[in-house]
Amino acid sequence: MQLSELSERSGVSAASVKYYLREGLLPAGTPVSARKAEYDDDHLRRLRLIRAMLSVGGMSVSQARDVLAVAEDPAFGRHERLGIAQYLLPPQVTPPDPAPDAAAHAAWTALRAEILALLRDELGWQITEFAPALDTLTRALTTLRDLGYRADVAFLQRYGEALRPIAEAEYQVIEEIPQVEEAIEATIAYTVLYEPVVLALRRLAHEDVSARLHPGTPNPGTPD
Amino acid sequence: MQLSELSERSGVSAASVKYYLREGLLPAGTPVSARKAEYDDDHLRRLRLIRAMLSVGGMSVSQARDVLAVAEDPAFGRHERLGIAQYLLPPQVTPPDPAPDAAAHAAWTALRAEILALLRDELGWQITEFAPALDTLTRALTTLRDLGYRADVAFLQRYGEALRPIAEAEYQVIEEIPQVEEAIEATIAYTVLYEPVVLALRRLAHEDVSARLHPGTPNPGTPD
Secondary structure, eight states: OOHHHHHHHHTOOHHHHHHHHHTTSSOOOEESSSSOEEOOHHHHHHHHHHHIIIIISOOOHHHHHHHHHHHHOTTSOHHHHHHHHHHTSSOOOOOOOTTTOHHHHHHHHHHHHHHHHIIIIISOOOOOTTOHHHHHHHHHHHHHHHTTOOOOTTHHHHHHHHHHHHHHHHHHHHHTOOSHHHHHHHHHHHHHHTHHHHHHHHHHHHHHHHHHHSTTSOOTTOOO | OOHHHHHHHHTOOHHHHHHHHHTTSSOOOEESSSSOEEOOHHHHHHHHHHHIIIIISOOOHHHHHHHHHHHHOTTSOHHHHHHHHHHTSSOOOOOOOTTTOHHHHHHHHHHHHHHHHIIIIISOOOOOTTOHHHHHHHHHHHHHHHTTOOOOTTHHHHHHHHHHHHHHHHHHHHHTOOSHHHHHHHHHHHHHHTHHHHHHHHHHHHHHHHHHHSTTSOOTTOOO
16 A cells, blocks of 8 residues: 555544655665555554553653664564553653752662562562663652552552452553564553553542542532 | 640641642631730641641642531531542542533443442442542543543442451541540541552562462563
8 A cells, every 4th residue: 555545544644654764663664666665454553552552651752762663673572572562652760869868869769679579479470670661659658658648568468469460451452463563563552551440440439438538418510 | 835846746838738728628726916816726626637637638738628617517427527528539520511512421421320230239339429439430530441441330349348347447446536626537538548558568469470470480670
């Protein structure tokens, strides 16, 4: 197909397709004349992945390029390929710099190590020390403590135990996709797009718990 | 205490304290001279709640005023008071307008009703039809479907069942706070500040699931 058809079938504008070609995210088509090239289904699939990385996943073009480099390199296994995509998703929390505030840096490092030890030792999770989600957890607990709320590392065990069965069921869908590019695309889409689902259901569960603790009282938002 | 001490002890700048006084979020102090007023621990507690609503909860000043109006009105029970605070937290998802796109509006309304029926009938949750989290769920499933992913309403049951025990344990902390203003403050803080915790642990659980499915392969981010 020509670029115009590729644009139409993928729903990606021709200008964006040309930009991805220039940036090397999308491989060049097969030249058929001095000014025309042919594109195929691999290009369509790649455009879906690019859209997942940039729009759904919120990655930068250079992060997307990193994911593609790993996806195409036969030296990397499937676990690594999907892992690198997940590791590059926002939020990317930066630990405090040791230079201006050595105490804050040391406290961060100690708390992060405590969290990792809990997840590995108490939950038995096989996770690397490089996982950015460890920094997200460290920041969340630090913020809670700074604001004067209790935030024990031990609390995390309960959350982890409750979330593990969801994660297993979710991952089953990814595992059944044989093609790596499609699996990466699905990893990004499911990771990001189900996040509001998890958070919204947690809030609704709170409402149910509160309603049961206070039976017979009117509900929030009930019209007069 | 005077305004300067109130500012110092609360960590809220004097300019912000004056702004909250003008906007009616913070009640006036007791006048001790033409230009001075005395403030007490109720003001300190109210400033903590205001900070929770505006900074942590991301509410507007007028939304914060709505929460305070309900919090102070003896006609409202505890379930309603905490509920209205939760309902005003972001994200506030707006359903599609019926005027420009009647079909999208009808699809939204039908999907939202389907979600509410599942949560009430299959999970037995006591939730109102006004809960904004129902709109968040409707948008998430709509987005997934628009992008070509499977997003069955029935999937939500699994998430709901996994999250219910977390929500119950979390809510226990709120329930033990006798004073309503403090309970509202804690509702906002725990709801919002534990959201990244839930999402980060879900990602780490995915990594563990993937590592077990692909044993012996290197992990993402492992140095060469």
